[in-house]
Amino acid sequence: MFGLFKKFKDGFAKTVKAISDQTAGIFFGKRIDADSLEELEEALYTADFGVETTAEILAEIRKAYTADETLQGRQAAEIGAAVLTRVLAGAEGALPPPATKPTVIAMIGVNGSGKTTTAAKLAWRLKGDGQMVTLAACDTFRAAAVEQLKSWATKLDIEVIASHPGADAAAVAFDAWQAAKARGRDYLIVDTAGRLHTKGHLMDELAKIRRVLQKHDPSAPQHRWLVVDGSLGTNSIEQAKVFHESFGLTGLVVTKLDGTSRGGALVGIWRQLKIPIYFLGLGEQAEDLQPFSVENYAKAVFGLDDQKV
Amino acid sequence: MFESLTEKLGSALRNLRGVGTLTEANMADALKEVRTALLAADVHFKVARDFVERVQTQCVGQEVLKGVAPGQQVVKIIHDELVRLLGEGETNLSAARPLKILMVGLHGSGKTTSTAKLGKLLKKRGYRPLVAACDIYRPAAIDQLEILAKQEELSFYADRASRDVPAIGAAALAAASADGSDCVIFDTAGRLQIDANLIEEVKKLRAKVQPDEVLLVVDGALGQEAVNVAKTFHEALSLTGLILTKLDGDARGGAALSIKSITGVPIKFIGMGEKTGDFDTFYPDRLASRILGMGDVVSLVEKAQEHIDQKDAERMAEKMRKADFNLEDFLAQMQQVKKMGSMQSLIGMMPGMSGVEVGPDAEKQMARTEAIIHSMTYQERRKPEVLNGSRRQRIANGAGVKIVEVNQLLKQFQQMQKMMKMMKGGGGKKMMRQMEMMQRQGKGGFPGM
Numbered sequence: 155m156f157g158l159f160k161k162f163k164d165g166f167a168k169t170v171k172a173i174s175d176q177t178a179g180i181f182f183g184k185r186i187d188a189d190s191l192e193e194l195e196e197a198l199y200t201a202d203f204g205v206e207t208t209a210e211i212l213a214e215i216r217k218a219y220t221a222d223e224t225l226q227g228r229q230a231a232e233i234g235a236a237v238l239t240r241v242l243a244g245a246e247g248a249l250p251p252p253a254t255k256p257t258v259i260a261m262i263g264v265n266g267s268g269k270t271t272t273a274a275k276l277a278w279r280l281k282g283d284g285q286m287v288t289l290a291a292c293d294t295f296r297a298a299a300v301e302q303l304k305s306w307a308t309k310l311d312i313e314v315i316a317s318h319p320g321a322d323a324a325a326v327a328f329d330a331w332q333a334a335k336a337r338g339r340d341y342l343i344v345d346t347a348g349r350l351h352t353k354g355h356l357m358d359e360l361a362k363i364r365r366v367l368q369k370h371d372p373s374a375p376q377h378r379w380l381v382v383d384g385s386l387g388t389n390s391i392e393q394a395k396v397f398h399e400s401f402g403l404t405g406l407v408v409t410k411l412d413g414t415s416r417g418g419a420l421v422g423i424w425r426q427l428k429i430p431i432y433f434l435g436l437g438e439q440a441e442d443l444q445p446f447s448v449e450n451y452a453k454a455v456f457g458l459d460d461q462k463v
Numbered sequence: 464m465f466e467s468l469t470e471k472l473g474s475a476l477r478n479l480r481g482v483g484t485l486t487e488a489n490m491a492d493a494l495k496e497v498r499t500a501l502l503a504a505d506v507h508f509k510v511a512r513d514f515v516e517r518v519q520t521q522c523v524g525q526e527v528l529k530g531v532a533p534g535q536q537v538v539k540i541i542h543d544e545l546v547r548l549l550g551e552g553e554t555n556l557s558a559a560r561p562l563k564i565l566m567v568g569l570h571g572s573g574k575t576t577s578t579a580k581l582g583k584l585l586k587k588r589g590y591r592p593l594v595a596a597c598d599i600y601r602p603a604a605i606d607q608l609e610i611l612a613k614q615e616e617l618s619f620y621a622d623r624a625s626r627d628v629p630a631i632g633a634a635a636l637a638a639a640s641a642d643g644s645d646c647v648i649f650d651t652a653g654r655l656q657i658d659a660n661l662i663e664e665v666k667k668l669r670a671k672v673q674p675d676e677v678l679l680v681v682d683g684a685l686g687q688e689a690v691n692v693a694k695t696f697h698e699a700l701s702l703t704g705l706i707l708t709k710l711d712g713d714a715r716g717g718a719a720l721s722i723k724s725i726t727g728v729p730i731k732f733i734g735m736g737e738k739t740g741d742f743d744t745f746y747p748d749r750l751a752s753r754i755l756g757m758g759d760v761v762s763l764v765e766k767a768q769e770h771i772d773q774k775d776a777e778r779m780a781e782k783m784r785k786a787d788f789n790l791e792d793f794l795a796q797m798q799q800v801k802k803m804g805s806m807q808s809l810i811g812m813m814p815g816m817s818g819v820e821v822g823p824d825a826e827k828q829m830a831r832t833e834a835i836i837h838s839m840t841y842q843e844r845r846k847p848e849v850l851n852g853s854r855r856q857r858i859a860n861g862a863g864v865k866i867v868e869v870n871q872l873l874k875q876f877q878q879m880q881k882m883m884k885m886m887k888g889g890g891g892k893k894m895m896r897q898m899e900m901m902q903r904q905g906k907g908g909f910p911g912m
Contacts, residue, residue, distance in 0.1 A: 196508050196509070199502060199508040199687065200507065200508050200687040200690075201687065202505075202686040202687050202688070204503070205499060205502060205503060264684075264709070264712065265571070265573065265709060265737065266570070266571025266572060266573060266682065266709075267571060268570070268571060295737075296607070296737075297606070297607045297608075297610035297611050297614075298603040298604070298605075298606035298607035298609075298610055299603070299607075300603075301602070301603035301606045301607075302601065302602045302603035302604075302606075302607075304603075305602030305603050306602055309602075319610075350709060350711060350712040351712065352711065352712050353711075355826065355827075383571060383682070383684075385569065385682075385685060385686060385688040385692075386682065386684045386685060386686050386714075387505030387684065387685065387686025387687060387688075387714075387717065387718070388503055388504070388505055388686070389505070389684035389712070389714040390684070390686075392714075393684075393712075410569070410570060410571070410655075412655065413569070413655040413656065413657055413688070413691075414656075414657055414688065414691050415686065415687075415688040415691075418686075419686060438600075
């Protein structure tokens, strides 16, 4: 467990540093004042928290500041983390043991959000937990997407079912389910092609994958996860909304949080849609897909994780 | 793509109606909303603040011109400021030959796809491009580029055994000069701007190949992070341009404003779709107009010019004039429209229609119409009158549609022919009546006409 937390922290160390840099005048200074509040506002906006959450955090810190003008930077950070924790209450997704075999997890999202990489990492993770996993390469559209997944699968020694480029994605999913069933697999992870949520016909293709899987098992795909690039701004909320409307999302995976982006948009998505967040992508290695923890996230963002503040 | 920003600016400015002079007081509310709208559109915090301040300075004290709504006047000021911000600078590529272009960016921003699109575009402009695979990290990235290169008939260079990126770059240059290519586009791996090792690697590649253009590929939906990304890449690599991708989505694209105003690097291209044809030169004034919901007619016209053969069009017009227009011509016309891109991307350029969703139906309808004509023999296409019941049934079976749809198509076609004959006969008024009737029938003529 300690190793896990460490990994999470390491991945976020850069994030923490970035926000600390920006807010050095607030959280590292002794006292809060009007200027530092303004800086804090900027820091929160630039973390993509959005208007609502930023206003909420600021309001609470201002209230505390009005009540006690000797408010310390550390206390302000704690208030911020507490508000964030409150806003995100219940946002942690936990994958239950597979109720049926195979339990299907479909990874969907816009182009370049990291679906293929996440599918591979997730398979590796489940395999590490002793589950038997099959990957379905249903991105038959993007050039070499199948090769990309296969290459991961070879590296991590995971079975993958694929077809030729341009094949019908739903047909691949159908076959993969059959294969997974026959071999008694616990999970089938379906990697799909990237699609912008504004393209109706591509959204229809997702519905078809679902319909076809339901011919095997009416409850499939049991998990429908949206993979969101953590460096995107408010548009990710729009993405989540549309995917949710047409596909009924059950979870989120937020990727690419090992940079300086703080993934604040995930707060916006949670606020609006209450879709639990299962994993964060904190790096390029297979083990860098880490379970989402509200506490760790809030602490990391406000630089409170055991570092000297 | 900037619909939401447009909407928000619109509602913020509506309150300004019926005001005599623009003052700080009557502007305050509106400008606050403009700032919020900009922030919600992912424009960077500081950029939004500066933008609002500039607009305010320009507006205060201005008398509202006669005959112009104050809102419109402010829109004009905001529009001008947006154009300025987006930069009227150099959006053309360097004229050097051979032209060397380095593509850089974060993971998943669309570098490989953009490399292929750019190659295609330059080929159309008379270059002989070679695309070089310098992404040795992402599994199958090289395969992806190779497939795209083959698809677009571009020369391709890769060295799957090498792990030395600068050396790959140098070898690609040599390969290009050997096969007579006069343009090399280097597709590099996605990298975080804070990954010192990878930034060092691409710096070395840059030093080795001495590119004329270093283009940063940025996802149009990028958030506040855009500024950090652009700044660091710019410091490390001296960017010469930006490519904004995935603007066929509904991202508000505030990142474009942020990056442009913070780094000053001009936006050179925008990616509007997954197909390799959906790549456009960036025009700041058009984008500003789009932001304000004025449409992008110029782009539409240019697109039409580029894809529609002038002679073909004249021949077609002549045929129409002589009312000698058959189903084969109709099919050709439809295919020309299709060449211009997806219906959605065309509709998006029309004034006042930026928010309109075509939906898959129109495209589907067009595909069905095409299938029906494809299922006819050449004779049938030229002389639709020979189509009796059994022929129609055969066509319906062939196209996988109901016979009703075949009948519908033929009926519409007859109406169109009738109209053409009327045009020929100079029966203008009669024709108008006919058109109104068609519209009332709810069909509005043929898809794609």
